[in-house]
Amino acid sequence: MYGGTNNTGIIKNQYSGPAQPAPQALLESIEELSCLLQELREQVAPATVQVIDDSLPVITSQASAPQERHRALIAVATIAATVGALGQPVVEAVNRVLGLLGAL
Secondary structure (H helix, E strand, O other): OOOOOOOOOOOOOOOOOOOOOOOHHHHHHHHHHHHHHHHHHOOOOHHHHHHHHHHHHHHHOOOOOHHHHHHHHHHHHHHHHHOHHHHHHHHHHHHHHHHHHOOO
């Protein structure tokens, strides 16, 4: 708004209904990914472990914003890709989760 007095903005009370629970397939895929990341963290450098540890709560929390979760998934997939064959199951699990989230 330019100038004027007593200006009132537009109030948009948008409600999309109650939050829907995550589908069982997504929950199972995230659990599998979490287990794989726990195994992978034992095979990488301490600085890389920190990235995994920072990403894991974002990935597993249903309260995470979609963009944050996507970033965390890409971060752990990148780490997994750099360690070669050890990380291949993690990359596949991340792709499965991204597919279930509709982010592929």
